[in-house]
Amino acid sequence: MVTVRVPATTANLGPGFDVLGLALNLYNFVEMSFTAGGLQIEIIGEGTAGIPRDENNIVFRAAQKVWQKCNYDCQGVRIRLINNIPLARGLGSSAAAITGGMVAANALLDYPLSNDELLQLATGFEGHPDNVAPALLGGLVMSIMEGENVISHKIPVQGDLQVGAIIPHFTLSTENGRQILPQQFSREDAIFNVGRTALLVAAFLQRKYDLLQFGMQDRLHQPYRSSLVPGMETAFQKAKAAGASGVALSGSGPTVVAFGVENMDVICGEMLAAFAEQGIEASIMKLLPDNEGARVINGGL
CATH class of the missing domain: 3.30.70.890 (GHMP kinase, C-terminal domain)
Structure with missing residues (x-):
């Protein structure tokens, strides 16, 4: 089993529309392990009532993107989600779910994909990189699209902000x-x-x-x-x-x-x-x- 901690994010920061994002110290946790068969999803915290517990679950779908890219046939998986990021409030809850699912799936396979490859996958899933990039990398991140490729740069945030x-x-x-x-x-x-x-x-x-x-x-x-x-x-x-x-x-x-x-x-x-x-x-x-x-x-x- 692996446990992934993934941060909330705030995107745009005013003028940086669809470009800037900042990671924050509010976290969701994704626990994931392979099983002999089937899909088991447990949810604690935010979204307990509304988040799907079947194949439509966004964390599971994100994990599948990793396994498909790595040509891994997952027979069964157990996922436990501990959610502290409020849903649909502008704090990157979907980006945290996508990023957490992909990082956990990659860890279970012994890290075949680099962070850059994960970022490309996550952006393709989310549709834009301004939340998934800081969720994956931390800090203040600037992201642009060059064709279908994401180019990002991280600035660690220093001081007492x-x-x-x-x-x-x-x-x-x-x-x-x-x-x-x-x-x-x-x-x-x-x-x-x-x-x-x-x-x-x-x-x-x-x-x-x-x-x-x-x-x-x-x-x-x-x-x-x-x-x-x-x-x-x-x-x-x-x-x-x-x-x-x-x-x-x-x-x-x-x-x-x-x-x-x-x-x-x-x-x-x-x-x-x-x-x-x-x-x-x-x-x-x-x-x-x-x-x-x-x-x-x-x-x-």
Whole structure:
């Protein structure tokens, strides 16, 4: 049996739409072992009621992609999922499931596939690399598509950067978050985001987190998605006023994440109040960047 720990992720970080993702120290665990026959799936924690326990399970399907690529005929497998990442909240729960399933399946075969090969498989499964790349590699990851090939680069996050996540108590699918976006953008808005993305990466590289107040600004997706997340814009304003270095919608939402090096309790409290003003209940998670990514923490050869 192998056990894999895989982190939550926050994608986009404002301007880096479909390009940037950051791993966070909130984890799901995938336990996997071969059996004589059949499929057994046990689920603990998030998604206990709704996640399939048959061949439609995303972790099992991801594992199958690895076994198929390695020409391995799996006769039977037992999977135990311990889920701490909230589902459909913009914290990469599907990416964690895909990554965890693939890393565990690869470990059971004595690691025939490299991390790069796993990343290509995971991106093909997920459809975009901005969550699966940091889930696999950890840190802040920039990913682009060159044809069908994913090219990624990881920047370890140094210093005392903190992340405050406000998680509204409603779900929002990535599909719905994408459908609301326009098909075309102005040159002015494209230039705006390119410049902010470059500044954001420089801020992480040089640990100049005060630059995030400018580097996390966005015109390509958050203004359009704000209608799906009542209270988002007010939460942004309140977080900045409370001292946040930067604030963004996490993925397609509805979670909002604030970044800073101090006063995170106050910052989270202000964002929580913004949602409360809209009659929306939410939870607070105070997190840190994760630089390790998916790890086999038990078993494997």
